[in-house]
Amino acid sequence: MSMPVPLDEVLLRPDVWRGDRFAPNEAGEVASGFAALDAELPGGGWPRGALTELLPAQRGIGELALLQPALRHCAEVAPVALVAAPFLPHAPAWAAALPLERLLLVEASGREAAWAAEALLASGALGALLLWLPAQVDARSLRRLQLAAEGHRAPAFVFRPPALARSASPAPLRLALSAAPQGLQVDLLKRRGPPCSKALLLPVARPVAQRPQPQAAPLPLRPQRVQV
Amino acid sequence: MLWLCLRFPCLALEVFPPESEPAVVVALQRVQAANEAAQAAGIQPGLRLAAALALAPGVLVHERQPAREAAWLHMLACWSEAFTPQVSLAAEGELLLEIGGCLRLFGGLPALRERVRAGLAEQGSFAVQGLAPTPRAAQWLARAGVEEACLEVEALPAALAPLPVQVVEGFTPAQQRTLAALGVRSLGDLLVLPAAGLQRRFGAGLPLQLAQALGERPDPRAAFIFPEHFAERLELPAKVSEAAMLLFALRRLLAALAGWLAARASGLSSCRILLEHEDGLPASELPLNFAEPTADLARFERVLRERLEHYRLTAPVWRVQVLADEAQPLAGRSLGLFGQEAAQALAPVIERLRARLGEAAVHGLACVADHRPECASRAVPEAQAGVRPAVAGTRPLWLLPRPQALGERAGVPQHEGAILRLAGPERIESGWWSEVGQGGDVTRDYFVASNPRGEWLWVFRDAQGWWLHGLFA
Known part of the structure; x- marks a missing residue:
């Protein structure tokens, strides 16, 4: 018979936490730049050395603007990798977000993308990783990614289709993102701590501050080349 | 010494x-060398072939x-x-x-x-x-x-x-009897x-050898002349039709290459492997590329492994050759400030990704001073500090690979519902000098817009109609 272990000692383990408190993350966190969000994230920021799963309802609702303050911070130390980006990155806009020399793009699809992300994470040389995965990539690949990320300083953000919100995932932090009139609505689906029932409204950076309600100015003439 | x-x-x-x-190598009907299994069967070097066959029939x-032995020794000399x-x-x-x-x-x-x-x-x-x-x-x-x-x-x-x-x-049999x-x-x-x-x-040779062995007389040795250009080839023991089976032979060549590079304090950013086929077929070429000049055998091997995994041989290979064209002097390794180590740790991974996904699949991004959005980005092989963007206007992070035509209802463009224009127009008119393939002549009014689903869009209008060009993610 082994000696019973006192409860206090069990609670000191990093992989055990009380359901009413936030779990500690050994690798630390990087502040998200949104006070309302930081208050709800365990440790007060995006977890380093762990997967964060983001499930945006649509593309182009501010899902990258949500990460931008943290990415800028991460890019100060090491490169940020975009793996299997869904569209073409537009250099002038990215140059405004991060130093371009710290941006690494990897074009791959599906399983190859997961493999590439795993290799990049395991190197420990990344500042942050952004990965877009299709629905077909299963939880086992995510588990491998989570293991590759552990012990390094890079936060890993994985974008997956919103239909997967109800399926299980090994990522310790999962967020559903949807459009809101004044910014971005974030629902915390999963975190290492007490469940969060309220939705957060975050003022993410948008190209136009306020949405004017009426159709403003009349359209100018269609652009035409004048033949002389 | x-x-x-x-x-x-x-x-x-x-x-x-x-x-x-059990396997043996014979010359003049006598066993020259025997492998472990053959030695376990009692076959010793010096035995007659007939006796060896009697001991182990199979x-x-x-x-x-x-000739192969000389080539192999030559490669081992390179490696050393x-x-x-x-x-x-x-x-x-x-x-x-x-x-x-x-x-x-x-x-x-x-x-x-x-x-x-x-x-x-x-x-x-x-x-x-x-x-x-x-x-x-x-x-x-x-x-x-x-x-x-x-x-x-x-x-x-x-x-x-x-x-x-x-x-x-150098003893003759008669001298051995003496x-x-x-x-x-x-x-x-x-x-x-x-x-x-x-x-x-016994002749003058023997006392001289003894004196040289004891260090009493000088014993000059001809130095091995290292090849100036590395182009070593290795004949395969048997024809190989599976790419993965080439790994063993190529590892020997790469080990020799690593030694050759170490002696020159040089590194390679690329080398070529030639796979020679029989029957006069042209040799296949398998290039290995590295993210930075390196002389590290482990990195050579990792890239080779990735390449071979996805390589289909067109015909059986009987001989392989490794060619190193441009050895570049390697800077001595110094302990860098932060940032440099990260780049050094990343380089081997980038090599592996390129070997598997293709050279163009891993790249950095640079701005080009061009007002046309589709011409303002450029993929660059190495992450670098480039020119600042030419524009100050609002630009989306994502561009569509090509503009997507939008329907129009009552003069209002539609994308999952009526589009609401939020900012604009920003007129972009440029490129009258260029061909359609290189961006072409562009005359457009750009707007920041949103649709009922809450997506932030970058749309433009030109003489043909409305187009979706980007997303403000």
């Missing part, structure tokens, strides 16, 4: 693929290949350049390395010997290591199978005395005899 003699007792066997079944018999610049090819199956000057670099004699042993084992080879202050004594120790190091000239007579007299080369008649069995017996008498009976 300290000489390390590497004697390859199984050289004749090593040029054939490793076998678990034994695999290879005819000896002196990683340890010392002073290498010479001694008698057949032996390499001499002067290591007195490089012991400290490798952390002492035991560490160096272990590295040599491990390096050879990786290439599927094995050597007896004889160590002595003179090259001839090192050779004799290795031939007798004595690995104990003799470090001082004064200790040489005592170290050599117990060796059998057969380690000395030696036996004299009762000379070991070198110790030979060393006590007067030199004048030895010279009369």
Whole structure:
């Protein structure tokens, strides 16, 4: 018979936490730049050395603007990798977000993308990783990614289709993102701590501050080349 | 001076693929070398082939290949350049390395010997290591199978005395009978005899060899001339039709390449592997590319493994060749400020990704001073600090690969519902000089817009109608 272990000692383990408190993350966190969000994230920021799963309802609702303050911070130390980006990155806009020399793009699809992300994470040389995965990539690949990320300083953000919100995932932090009139609505689906029932409204950076309600100015003439 | 003699007792066997079944190499109907399984069956070098076949009826018999052995020894000499610049090819199956000057670099004699042993084992080879202050004594120790190091000239007579007299080369059968008649069995017996008498009976060569072994007479050795351009080829023991099976042979060539580079303090950012086919088919070329100049064998191997995994051979290969064209001097490694280490740790990963996904799949991004959005980005192989963007207007992070035509209802463009224009227009008119393929002539009014689903869009209007061009993610 082994000696019973006192409860206090069990609670000191990093992989055990009380359901009413936030779990500690050994690798630390990087502040998200949104006070309302930081208050709800365990440790007060995006977890380093762990997967964060983001499930945006649509593309182009501010899902990258949500990460931008943290990415800028991460890019100060090491490169940020975009793996299997869904569209073409537009250099002038990215140059405004991060130093371009710290941006690494990897074009791959599906399983190859997961493999590439795993290799990049395991190197420990990344500042942050952004990965877009299709629905077909299963939880086992995510588990491998989570293991590759552990012990390094890079936060890993994985974008997956919103239909997967109800399926299980090994990522310790999962967020559903949807459009809101004044910014971005974030629902915390999963975190290492007490469940969060309220939705957060975050003022993410948008190209136009306020949405004017009426159709403003009349359209100018269609652009035409004048033949002389 | 300290000489390390590497004697390859199984050289004749090593040029054939490793076998678990009994295998022997024969020349003139006599067994020259036998592998472990054959030795377990009782086959010893020197046995007649008929006797060997009687001992192990199924034994695999290879005819000896002196040309392949010479090529293999040549490659091992290239590889050993990683340890010392002073290498010479001694008698057949032996390499001499002067290591007195490089012991400290490798952390002492035991560490160096272990590295040599491990390096050879990786290439599927094995050597007896004889160590002595003179090259001839090192050779004799290795031939007798004595690995104990003799470090001082004064200790040489005592170290050599117990060796059998057969380690000395150049005795005729008649002379060997004379030696036996004299009762000379070991070198110790030979060393006590007067030199004048030895010279009369055995010629001037023997006292000279003895004096050279003891360090009393100089023993100059011709240095191995390292090839100026690395283009080593290796004939495969059997035709290979699976890419993965090339790995073993190519590893030997890459190990030689790594040694060749180390001696030049150089690195390669790319090298080529030629796979030669039979029947006059043109050779296939397999390029290996590295993210930065490197001389690291482990990195060569990782990239090679990724390449071979996805490579389909067009025809069986009988010979492989490694060509290194542009060796670039490697800067000495210095401990960098932060940031540099990260780039160094990332380079091997980038190589692996490129080897598997293709060269163009991993890249950085740079701005181009062009107002047309589709021309404002450029993929660059290396992340670099480029020009600042030419525009100050609002730009989306994502562009569609090509603009997507939008429907129109009552004059309002539609994308999952009516589009609400939020900012604009920003007129972009440029490129009248260029062809359609290079961006073309562009005359557009751009708007920031949103649709009922809450997506932030970058749309434009031109003479043809409304188009969606980007997303403000």
